Amino acid sequence: MVSISYFENSNLKFEFPNDVKENKRPLTKEEISILEKNLNKNEQADWSNVLVSSIPGEFDPELIHNTHFSGFVVLGRLKKGILKYHDLELVIGIYNSSIGDVVTKDDVVISNVRYLRNYRIGNRVILFNIQEMSCTNHAKFGNGWLKGEEPESHRVWIGVGNENDNRAVLPFESLIPADAYIWSRRRADKKLMERLVELTEQGNTKKLDTYGIVEDEAVIKNTTLLKDAKIGSCAYIKGAFKLKNITVLSSAEEESQIGEGVELVNGIMGYGSHIFYQAVAVRFVIGRNCQLKYGARLLNSILGDNSTVSCCELLNNLIFPFHEQHHNSSFLIATTMMGQSNIAAGATIGSNHNSRSPDGEIIAGRGFWPGLCSDFKHNSKFASFVLVAKGSYQHELNITYPFSLVAFRAESEPVHIIPAYWFLFNMFAIARNKFKFKKRDKRVIKVQHIETDPLAPDAMQEVLIAVDRLILLTRDYLKKIGEESVMQAASDAEELQAAKDYLHKNTEADFTLFDELAQKKYGATIFKPVKAYKEYRKILKYFAARSIVDYCKSNGYPKFSREVLKHMEKISLFDRWQNVGGQIIPALKVDQLCEKIKDGTINTWDEVHAYYDSCVKNYELYKTRYALYILERLYSRSILEFDSDIWQDIVDDVTIVSTDMYRDSIYSRRKDYTDPFRAMTYENQEEMTAVLGTLDDNDFLHILRAQTESFNLDLRVILGV
Template structure:
């Protein structure tokens, strides 16, 4: 039976706070803290009360209605007031937004204990309760807009008197809740990442919970707020929602327990048919056309649209999800997913990713419980109709070809194409695919995400370059894998079999020798790898003889490019900056790269309470970001010297001059390959057959000669050459 409570009408609009009030406080004390304009209001004059009554308004107590000196009672009609209501300036104007034109004032609405700024528009709100509206706010045609005394506005906290079972958590990365976090307003991707990892570190986990608890007031009685110039129209239910300035909400079905951040510089928008419950929406977000989201965080400038479902998930900055379903996932910045038949579940996706149609990422059909996980590095791209199962892990910039992958995968070679060859019953992996066959896409990927980074708050320094510490470290791993695999393939041939048992080191040495000195011989080998698929079938590496030298050349380019961008005035200054250069493990913490040592120090500071809250942790991110260029330079030089097999003490001006000159050839190859990989689309007869001629094709898709990205890379090549000459001359190399 529904529990319908019957109380005296005189109570409506009063006794908002149901728990015991602090001594000497009334039920409006937190409301007055939120709205510090109460001294600008006065009681109604007698003629104003008469005018209000004449206009078919009513109040349980006219002495509880307070107005500003510029109040015009003629602009309040057919309204019913309960409790204390404060009304700001009302002037004979109308407000217009997107062709919606409505007169200033309060009309045809039931209003309980609310505060209004100047020149608000409230039309046809069936029930408006315990809200504070800023200046020039428009609220029209809303069924219910109310705040409860225990409103948490999407934050994972408990108010006074609430039981632990009422806490809202997000079950990220894993369906069984073992990596749950408490959402909070201002949560950065790095926060979510750190909290979901290291679950065995109880002290660290307790600190994260304490950070969140102390960031928010547990007292009951906060009102919902709507910031200046926000527009809300044609919505059904808005409950326990606080809204920033300049937001636009239209046609939403249900918005409950939310913080909607918005500002004049980063306006947020929620559109028709959306149902959003228990979430945080960042600045500059767009949510429209039938979206369903429950227990979620949207970082700034992210988008949900066209019926997308986002449940128990964190969506990073500048990411877009359309149509499809995403569950229990932590997604770093710059993610794209646009297809209704895409499914993403229980995954950690580390940014710059793209989900194709029909991709099913995260299937539990191999498990007895919902406890599987998938971890994918930057640039993850599962192709059309790819099906992956838990548990799997992928290196940076992995492209997965269409297929049903029946076994768990561990692809630890970056920039690879993964193929499920059902004919040969083999898993095939092509290292360096992007560089050899689609340089245009990999280069444009880095460029476009920098261009599309609309964040107004860049506390975390997000890395978008495909040659960065995380991907380069994986390239070193890949070089070792290729050397070992080639050595084994060589010794597997009857005439090459050794007379004595060889160590792993011997095998690697032979593989390296073949790859560097006899690539033609390597091309004739069938090269197999191990540990990449949980099955008994073979895993074959393709075009290793091409990928191996390419990886080495790009690692050197990574070093040279970082030296050139460091802005050092001389070779001596460079030597001083790299005196402690070394390679080591790096981590992707919400899109921000940091050394393993740096991350360890950060966690220690959190454990010891030297970092005592989320704001302090965010300051630490910013400080790490300021050191990133220096850390990256040291890593890049160390990586380059290791490839060149030159100790740091033997790094001379002559060597640097030679490597700078050599890097021009690498940049020329990259620039040519960018054009060549795009040019194929203009030469392929199957691409051209839908057009009558080349002129029509150019009119539809744009000409190759006018491709702005290709032309920009040509300009950058010229600038690169000039910069190399400048460094050689200025440093007297």
């Protein structure tokens, strides 16, 4: 309903905020005369509601034309000049606009802004061709706060991970995926949930005195509606349709941009991010250096740093950094994606539920890569770096084998799994992964710590679990075929040891295993278990040896000696790890963080982030101690009992893995230049070279070669006996 208020010629009430009066003065009669001559109008007949710069020569009334003033208006320096941004050049001043309750700093352009209310405008800002730009006194700018006496129902939550909103988190400017992960996964801890709300409310006065903000050197043009918006410095907004209750974080070092047809409601956009071409986001937090474009729909989701999303639909997701999803026919619903993921065209993740309510969810470890036209049934869970072949997976999956390939056979049959597939057939991807993501990380300030190495403690603990699982399933298989060594075992432990011995001794054995827990109802067939077991052990040794070598080098130890070992054994051992928003943290440290929040030791989100920083500082130490633990697990004895033969075995196996990474990378790339089916679209070798370049042009391979040679040398020197 539209209301109406009549008033006579008498002046309306207004009040200047106390913080804007410094170095300001009222208009002179001569200035008022010039303003009125230039077709400017004011609700206050005496123009007493306008203050301008008190510094002589800093206010030129000739730079204001055909503008309506209301409420209070406080203007900074207005001197004749031109502001230029790309090909847009405008004369400094205020033209053809309606402004009220507005404060500007120096050298701004406000042109063709039909309705501008309750905003603070920074230095050298351009506002051009805007239909409506207003801010209410209870604006929250996308944060999950409450103002005044607002009821709890007015609070904006983001329902990540599950469509029933029972994993919802509150958005705030400094939110990172690590915060959202802890908040969304520890729902049974009611005290923690209460405290996280309190942390989010820190600094919120609840006063109904809010005003919109456009910081220095921002440019907003050809935009329909901005309401309750906070726009960071150097942001560029062009042709946006609707921006409501949002914060756009931006700086000179990390400029954010919003383009044509974009609609953003109830959310926060991170530094250096770009949103273009009819993209829509509602109830969201978008991290640093992200792209949302080509009609993408992001709803009730948190998108981690360095992610690119276009054309698709994402609903109720918590997505860690480095997520790629580029296809119009794909959608992602009710998931927690733990980063470095790539969703192929036609993937419909979230289309099937296992109950009558849409309350299912999917959790996928780092490096999740489903194939074309894949769909999965909720609930499903995937270990790190699982590659899923094209298929319609009609039953719930629990894939506990990291670096595996999962393939669909038939609806009423076991799925096929090749554990350690990446190590057996795609070592190039492992070697390139860390290099690729570091190169793509354009963030200037890195609040969210991101582990880009596939061979990190989170994945290695999954490898250990997979190794134990292969031994257990092999035991079951050997009992089924009547293998003598297993049948004669006197205990469960002896049976497992016999199965382990069998895997070690029969390196060429070719059989399959059955894992009933990998898929509901029909289970999974495990292919190449002997090779997978061998590759898993090799990669565990590689991780452990590399961690020890890195530790020795960074601490100035020329050799891994008993003295160094004794020092390392004093480091706390953490044998359980969590991927917290992209940062790998010991599970016990996450527990301790939650306790500190609950007991009041930690009271702000800045202090939470400082805690993450402290974990990063000790990450190498914790990782190195974990490396010793892995070696002890592999050889079933204390590291102090390792003899020269064991160390030589480690050096030999790790050298093979390191060398294979480089050789397989060369082989994988060389195929692109020697495969006749690859070459058949080119008339000759010269044309192919012009289009593809040469193998020698690959910077990564040059870097990998140098790193491999250096590591193999360090390995022999530091761990050699």
